[in-house]
Amino acid sequence: MAKKIGVIVFPGSNCDHDAYHAMKHVMNAETEFLWHKDTNLDGIDLLIVPGGFSYGDYLRSGAIARFSPVMNAVQGYVKEGRPVLGICNGFQILLEAGLLPGAMLHNEKLRFVCKNVHIRVENTQSQFMSGLEKGDVLKIPVSHGEGNYFIDENGLESLEENDQIAFRYCTAEGEITEEANFNGSVSAIAGITNLKGNVLGMMPHPERAMEPILGNSDGIVFFTSVFNTLQLA
Amino acid sequence: MYKAKVNITLRKSILDPKGKAAHHALQNLGLNSVEDVRIGKFVEMNIEACSKDEAYAIAETACTKLLANEVMEDYRIEIE
Numbered sequence: 001m002a003k004k005i006g007v008i009v010f011p012g013s014n015c016d017h018d019a020y021h022a023m024k025h026v027m028n029a030e031t032e033f034l035w036h037k038d039t040n041l042d043g044i045d046l047l048i049v050p051g052g053f054s055y056g057d058y059l060r061s062g063a064i065a066r067f068s069p070v071m072n073a074v075q076g077y078v079k080e081g082r083p084v085l086g087i088c089n090g091f092q093i094l095l096e097a098g099l100l101p102g103a104m105l106h107n108e109k110l111r112f113v114c115k116n117v118h119i120r121v122e123n124t125q126s127q128f129m130s131g132l133e134k135g136d137v138l139k140i141p142v143s144h145g146e147g148n149y150f151i152d153e154n155g156l157e158s159l160e161e162n163d164q165i166a167f168r169y170c171t172a173e174g175e176i177t178e179e180a181n182f183n184g185s186v187s188a189i190a191g192i193t194n195l196k197g198n199v200l201g202m203m204p205h206p207e208r209a210m211e212p213i214l215g216n217s218d219g220i221v222f223f224t225s226v227f228n229t230l231q232l233a
Numbered sequence: 234m235y236k237a238k239v240n241i242t243l244r245k246s247i248l249d250p251k252g253k254a255a256h257h258a259l260q261n262l263g264l265n266s267v268e269d270v271r272i273g274k275f276v277e278m279n280i281e282a283c284s285k286d287e288a289y290a291i292a293e294t295a296c297t298k299l300l301a302n303e304v305m306e307d308y309r310i311e312i313e
Contacts, residue, residue, distance in 0.1 A: 059274075059299070059300070060302055063299065063302070067299075095304075096302070101304075102304060103302050103304035103305045105243070105247065105305060106250055106251065107250075108248070108250055109250065110250050110251065110254060150247065150304065150305050151304070152304075184248075
């Protein structure tokens with residue numbers, strides 16, 4: 001049976017169609033939208049929690065979305081070890097839901113940043129990354145005002161010990177510098193996984209970098225890795 | 234009926250860039266005696282409860298479950 005990808009749509013999601021397009025028309029995978037009130041995730045082989053401003057980011061980014069009915073189903077889905085990818089606001093929602101550790105602060109310099117950045121692959125243990133090599137550098141756009149990842153020292157230690165850091169912001173050459181860490185994230189973290197490795201949250205938007213004609217196609221490198229690791233192709 | 238007033242601020246150990254920016258602006262205004270600025274959220278809730286303690290407990294649940302993210306924020310509740 002063909003593998004199927006689900007893209008959750010919250011009120012205020014705005015990268016849901018980008019994710020759908022990237023999956024359906026670039027990766028040629030069967031893809032469907034799931035409304036935030038859906039509670040049935042049967043038959044979904046990869047769940048994408050897309051970017052945007054769910055519920056207007058009222059209170060905190062992702063704080064209200066995590067009480068949407070679909071999120072109960074997502075908790076069960078994650079417990080079963082099935083794969084969830086949260087991008088940008090999706091990452092924030094997964095943090096608020098407690099499916100990933102840590103929280104998001106406003107960017108250190110308070111600006112909304114929308115540009116291509118470089119991220120370095122830090123581990124390939126998760127369910128998404130086996131097609132990549134540690135140290136690989138990808139150019140992927142970011143677009144956020146609250147992407148300054150925060151976790152306390154003990155939390156950071158445990159992320160490092162358990163190889164949960166997926167990506168760090170870096171220069172084009174793969175160096176971690178203060179300048180490259182444009183939003184002030186703890187340890188330049190751009191993406192993390194849960195302990196089991198079946199939930200990945202990342203601030204950069206690979207689904208926006210899928211077509212050479214649009215200037216950047218490194219997202220394909222990432223998603224090819226995801227598809228190969230999960231045998232979605 | 235009780236009124237709960239909740240103050241939510243970033244934890245002390247966390248840099249508050251909004252507070253810092255406001256602090257700079259206050260210094261530009263010549264208010265040099267202002268030494269530190271922290272910016273947070275203020276939430277007011279009317280709570281139907283039998284006692285002040287019960288109202289506090291409800292407000293606390295609201296804080297831990299939704300209003301504050303304890304990974305990065307502290308909250309302070311006052312009941313009137």
